[in-house]
Amino acid sequence: MYDSVKLTKEFVKQKLSGDSSGHDWWHIERVYANSLQIMHETTEAVQKEVIELAALLHDIADWKFHDGDETIGPKIVREWLESLQVDEEVITHVCQIVKDISFKGAKVQVAMKSLEGQIVQDADRLDALGAIGIARTFAYGGLRGRELYNPLIEPKIHETAEDYKSQQTTTINHFFEKLLLLRDRMNTPAAKNLANERHEYMVEFLENFFHESHQENSLHYKWLSKYR
Template sequence: MTLTLWQQRFDAWLHQNYKQADAAHDVTHFRRVWQTARHLLDGQIADERVILAACYFHDIVSLPKNHPQRQQASRMAARKAHEILTTDFPDFPAACYDGVIHAIEAHSFSAGIPPQTLEAKIVQDADRLEALGAIGLARVFAVSGALGVALFDGNDPFAEGRELNDKAFALDHFRTKLLSLPQTMQTEKGRELAQHNADYLVHFMAKLAAELKGDFYAIDSTVLQRFCHPYQPE
């Protein structure tokens, strides 16, 4: 069976059976991760069936960021994905199961599981790229809004005199996690794309900083100098 047919079947199953956890983890997220994975795969030899299945089911169990079992979510998703493949897609190659399970387990930032295969590295990079750039900007505020997290600290938006706290302020999440993602990427192309899209977030921060100072036409050059290439978490 072709990859296109497998994708159509996975897509149809999700539309019928998947209840999304939040706006950042809907079916379109799975499609985008697969699209990005194919871009990262270009020129490399890997099992595309493993990557496709892992991209489509990596967040089949997705727990909120404030859930006490958050670190176990990828393992739970891997078990659920294996159950789905064996039950609802019995013609999916059994030889791919282990690869899919590992790629799903290793995709999560919070789980801290190192990817051991090229397929897992590509899936992890593709998923993390969703947290950067314009899509990442939209997702971080969508998720933060759903959790009741403020956009930023109105008194100290860039944490000049306080500890970073992304559980209270969405903007803090840029520095606690997002801007450091390029250093975690597993593939050369993934690192290149991640740094490019992380710099986009920094430019947003610089524009925000200028607006908060009352300058609606400029960007804050000190923010650019402080947080562009490469960013080290504080």
């Protein structure tokens, strides 16, 4: 019988190593570690294999890098897990998590359908917060050619996934449009505790950013008061 987790680690590492967008192998490794930490602090019974495989495969083909196609990730996941002869129930579960995991807009709520999915989603969102989240945000913004900051461009609270996908934004606006919202969208008690400190670190960073930019009277600085 194949060691599905070990082989999946090797597969994903080969695919994502060297990525410069913040969605590289080391992001996957951190999400995997976060998932195990949250799982161990969860009192309810969960399927460990599902959590491990979903954590490892959640960004194997992110829609952001495939013209907004949300089907390609689950498709690649299914093909890979079938090649390892993983049980169909596990494959279906992992594919569902990969399909539902991503943030799709401030006003778009896609509830994870299982505790395993909630754990992996929380683990992924934790890596979008704190010092690492800040670093990843600027890496991705640079890759996309986004302006660092423009005080004339107001953040948007996106109503639909399509609006979120097609947005023209700045890197600093991304904090308001997604990252500062994540703390209150954690699913599990363990993740909520971990998210608090990382959220506060991001708020402090933004306060310093606006101070150094002489933008304490800006709309963005006023928005920040909502998230302290």
